[in-house]
Each structure stands twice: as structure tokens, then as C-alpha cells.
Ligand code: C2O
């Protein structure tokens with residue numbers, strides 16, 4: 001404002017534009033947030049819940065005109081798969097695209113042969129059935145392609161969806177739980193447009209990959225959501241390909257963090273921000289006043305130099321506007337959520353260390369025939385993960401949910417205190433995590449662990465682990 005007073009006219013507008021912090025870039029929210037439909041399912045043999053997914057292309061309009069996109073059972077994104085702990089499920093995936101794809105169930109505990117990584121390619125016209133029994137706490141999981149070297153492009157074009165796991169914990173019903181009403185999926189992606197066309201990954205890029213300057217939530221640009229109750233639960237999913245978000249509410253309004261990647265926390269934690277790198281999720285509960293409009297935003301995800309170097313120089317985004325009705329249904333936040341036993345490092349059968357640097361993990365690129373770790377079934381392991389350099393990375397591991405023991409030698413903050421399958425690796429920081437590798441052994445099939453910056457993953461920043469019975473040797477074929 002001072003700048004405006006001193007100058008005036010057109011020059012003032014220019015100075016004002018450059019002098020003004022980018023925090024004030026404001027979006028006019030003019031489209032109702034799309035809620036992905038709950039996927040239909042049918043009852044298969046022995047009560048198995050059977051879903052059908054078809055990866056296909058179609059046309060979408062994000063406000064610039066029609067552009068070609070990819071989706072599952074539709075033109076963009078996919079339906080929300082939903083199943084309860086203890087349920088046997090099957091997903092029949094058909095590939096109606098003109099290139100090979102796979103579908104991976106991010107965060108799901110399941111046999112390696114069902115996991116949908118690069119070892120399970122589905123050729124154009126081909127299909128794959130993944131079948132397993134859901135056995136893990138209620139959580140916001142998601143599914144996305146995981147083909148060798150093509151994950152960034154396929155996710156960017158629109159292949160992704162939610163997989164919500166339910167269970168009987170009383171806390172689930174004590175929290176807002178009416179899907180699409182007060183329990184809202186918020187799948188966040190950044191996009192770049194070239195005229196009316198979605199710019200595709202190949203032609204963009206930075207050290208961490210595609211960075212867009214427009215935000216889509218569930219495929220909706222400039223979205224608003226009408227809310228009718230005092231509390232709304234947002235299931236935040238970073239389904240971008242590279243961008244890191246630091247979610248918060250306008251004005252620094254506090255909210256309750258209630259869950260992370262693999263399920264609910266022990267209790268709600270009041271905070272004013274939660275940072276999510278690609279693939280990470282958080283469940284938050286926001287309290288609203290009658291009639292107000294409140295914006296979910298992201299700002300200063302990395303901060304300082306890193307922001308311009310790795311987050312495209314843009315440090316603030318308006319993401320979603322919550323519009324509270326004139327009268328709101330009363331709701332209260334439970335004081336406690338779920339009891340989660342802490343895994344004990346004293347009981348670890350093995351400690352391993354990995355350094356993420358460049359496009360390699362401990363100096364090695366991806367090799368589909370090599371086992372980087374052989375883990376004995378039903379044992380606990382401690383993994384030390386270091387980011388060796390100044391590029392942001394992340395650590396994601398398939399099959400298990402882990403607990404973070406230490407971040408650079410210190411106890412983790414609340415957002416890293418619950419079950420996680422993905423953790424942001426800040427430059428030069430060290431993370432110690434612990435997991436139990438329960439239930440499934442298969443010496444011939446690998447699970448992946450990798451950087452979830454999709455460009456890095458595609459460029460080979462990925463390793464493999466094999467879970468075996470005691471005394472078994474792995475036999476991978478590549
Ligand atoms: Cu979200 Cu290995 O993937």
C-alpha cells in the first residue's frame with residue numbers, strides 16, 4: 001500500500017505487482033467441488049467385494065476448453081473405492097489406453113503379486129485382477145499407475161483415485177463421516193495449461209518435475225464447497241507429481257489434525273499447517289462459523305531459496321473455499337481417537353540405512369532383478385533414511401505402514417507421529433523409521449521403496465525389497 005501512495009498511475013501498478021508478496025494471489029472460487037463417486041461393486045464368490053476399473057482417455061474442461069485427459073471409468077481421475085477391514089476385495093483393471101500401465105494401491109498392506117508395481121504391467125487391451133483381504137486400520141489410501149518410467153506422465157494426465165478403508169473404531173463415527181457431505185475427499189493436483197490444452201509432462205520440468213500454476217481439487221478448478229455442519233473433515237491427498245504443499249487456513253486459523261497416511265492419530269492435534277509431499281495424506285477437521293467463507297490454502301511449503309528452486313517460485317495457492325450455511329448442525333470433536341501401539345526398536349531384527357541422493361538410493365539406480373533388502377516375514381526392522389543433498393526427496397515404501405522414530409535425532413512432530421507410508425525428506429535431514437513386515441512372503445516378487453517425486457521415481461530412484469520366510473532366498477527375475 002505504501003508503494004501505491006508514493007507512486008501512482010500505471011507505473012504504480014507495476015511496482016505494486018512486483019513489490020507485493022505472492023501470498024496475496026487470490027482465486028475467485030466459482031465451481032462447486034466435484035466429489036468423486038463411490039465406486040460400484042458387486043458381490044463375488046464367498047462374499048468378495050468386486051470392483052471394475054478401466055483406464056481410458058477422454059475430454060475434460062478445467063475452464064480453458066476441452067483437453068485430452070486420462071481417468072478410470074471416466075475422463076479424469078477415478079471413483080473412490082471403499083472397503084472395510086476384514087473384507088475380501090478384488091479389483092479388475094482393464095487397460096483401454098494405448099500404452100502400458102499398472103495400478104498400485106498406495107498404502108495398502110497386501111501380497112507383492114497384487115501390489116501393481118512395475119512388475120505387473122497391463123498392456124493396451126489387457127487386464128489384471130488384484131485380489132486381497134483388507135486388513136489394516138481405517139485410512140485414506142489412494143491408487144495410481146506405477147509403470148516403469150511412465151508414472152509421472154500417467155498421473156499428470158489424470159490417473160489417480162482414492163481408496164478409503166473403513167473399520168469399527170468408535171472414533172470413525174465420532175468424527176464427521178458422511179462422505180461428500182461433512183467428510184470430504186480433497187485430492188490436490190497442480191496443472192499447467194498451454195492455451196486450452198493441459199501441458200503434458202514431457203515438455204515441462206524442473207529438477208523435481210512438472211510444476212503447474214493452477215490447482216485442481218478432485219479435478220475441479222477454483223472449487224468451493226457448501227458446508228452445513230459445524231465441523232467438516234477434509235481428507236487431504238497430495239496427488240500431484242512433484243509439488244509440495246503446506247496446507248493451512250486463511251488467517252492462520254487453527255484446525256485439528258486427526259489422521260495421517262495409514263490411519264487416525266491417538267487424539268486430535270490442533271495446528272495451523274500440515275505439509276504434504278507427493279503421495280502423503282492427512283485428515284483434518286475444520287470448525288466453521290455460520291455464514292462464513294474460509295479458504296484452504298498452501299504457502300511456504302519449502303521456504304526461502306528452496307521454494308524458488310524446487311516449488312516453481314510460487315509459494316502460495318488458494319485451494320478450496322469452504323462456504324458455511326447460515327445455520328450449521330452442531331458437532332463436537334472427540335477428545336481421543338485410536339490407541340496405536342508404538343513399535344519398539346529394541347525388537348528390531350534388522351537395521352538398514354539408505355541415502356537418497358541424485359537419482360540413486362545408496363549409489364544404486366533401479367534394477368528390477370535386484371533385491372536391495374531381504375526381509376524376514378513377521379519381523380520388525382528399523383530403516384535409517386537420509387537425504388544426502390539439497391534436493392527435496394521423499395521416502396515411500398510399499399506394503400507396510402511405518403512409524404517415524406526420529407527426525408534428525410529429534411522426536412517427530414504430530415504430523416509424523418502416526419502411521420505413515422510416505423515421508424518428506426527435507427534436504428540434508430535424517431529420518432529413522434520402524435515397521436513390521438507382517439503376513440505375506442513371496443521370494444519371487446518384489447515390493448518397491450522409492451522417492452515419490454514421480455520424475456525421480458521414473459528416473460530410477462527406486463529400490464526393491466523382498467519378504468521371505470525364515471531361511472528362504474529371494475529369486476527375482478526382473
Ligand atoms: Cu504411490 Cu510406489 O507409489
Ligand code: CU
Pocket residue numbers: 392393394451452453456457461
Ligand atoms: Cu527424489
